[in-house]
Amino acid sequence: MIRSVKSYIGLERESGVEEFFSTEPAARCATNAADAVSVDSELGRLKREVSECHACKLAKTRLNVVFGAGNPRAGLMFVGEAPGSEEDKQGLPFVGRAGQLLTKIIEAMDLRREDVYIANLLKCRPPENRPPLPEEIQACRENVRRQIAIIKPKVICTLGKFASQMLLKTETTIGELRGNLYEYEGIKVMPTYHPAYLLRNPHDKKLVWKDMKKIKKLL
Numbered sequence: 001m002i003r004s005v006k007s008y009i010g011l012e013r014e015s016g017v018e019e020f021f022s023t024e025p026a027a028r029c030a031t032n033a034a035d036a037v038s039v040d041s042e043l044g045r046l047k048r049e050v051s052e053c054h055a056c057k058l059a060k061t062r063l064n065v066v067f068g069a070g071n072p073r074a075g076l077m078f079v080g081e082a083p084g085s086e087e088d089k090q091g092l093p094f095v096g097r098a099g100q101l102l103t104k105i106i107e108a109m110d111l112r113r114e115d116v117y118i119a120n121l122l123k124c125r126p127p128e129n130r131p132p133l134p135e136e137i138q139a140c141r142e143n144v145r146r147q148i149a150i151i152k153p154k155v156i157c158t159l160g161k162f163a164s165q166m167l168l169k170t171e172t173t174i175g176e177l178r179g180n181l182y183e184y185e186g187i188k189v190m191p192t193y194h195p196a197y198l199l200r201n202p203h204d205k206k207l208v209w210k211d212m213k214k215i216k217k218l219l
């Protein structure tokens with residue numbers, strides 16, 4: 001338990017936390033610390049597994065596996081579609097133009113990227129940024145399912161049609177899904193438009209902002 005507490009404090013220090021205040025009994029603090037360390041190690045284990053995944057043909061063309069990034073204990077998790085060219089190069093999700101817009105959306109919610117967790121349905125880039133194929137979604141769905149099960153966010157915001165339809169097991173269009181709350185394994189899900197769509201259709205940003213305000217209330 002002491003080792004767990006030390007490890008937890010080390011992780012918090014790395015993310016800039018310098019002081020700890022608590023009115024909780026020491027035993028509860030230690031349990032929370034042990035839980036936090038367990039989340040980090042489970043997520044790390046899954047990341048190592050996925051980094052060697054060859055379950056679909058995207059493994060042959062990827063430069064990097066884009067597992068996900070952010071706070072493993074986040075209350076809010078974004079799930080997008082698939083890595084693009086810049087994400088494939090850097091091995092990080094949402095770092096291209098659509099990613100910059102997602103960062104602005106997160107900041108408009110008074111959050112930072114480090115406060116949330118960002119991942120994609122597919123962990124490898126489809127060539128020429130084509131839409132994911134059904135067999136690729138099928139092959140990768142267990143990875144995102146396990147990722148969500150470890151992080152256990154309060155709210156998942158699915159970005160675009162593919163992530164929304166896969167998690168909610170529906171073929172309803174994103175235009176109809178967005179703005180409404182759903183549940184996935186007991187977790188609230190808010191589908192909204194993908195930032196790449198917003199770059200092409202900026203007039204729909206106001207709808208996404210409406211969705212973000214609903215998420216803020218839930219958090």
Ligand code: SF4
Nearest residue numbers: 053056123124139140
């Ligand atoms: S897209 Fe998913 S299933 Fe396909 S190789 Fe990458 S990690 Fe594996």
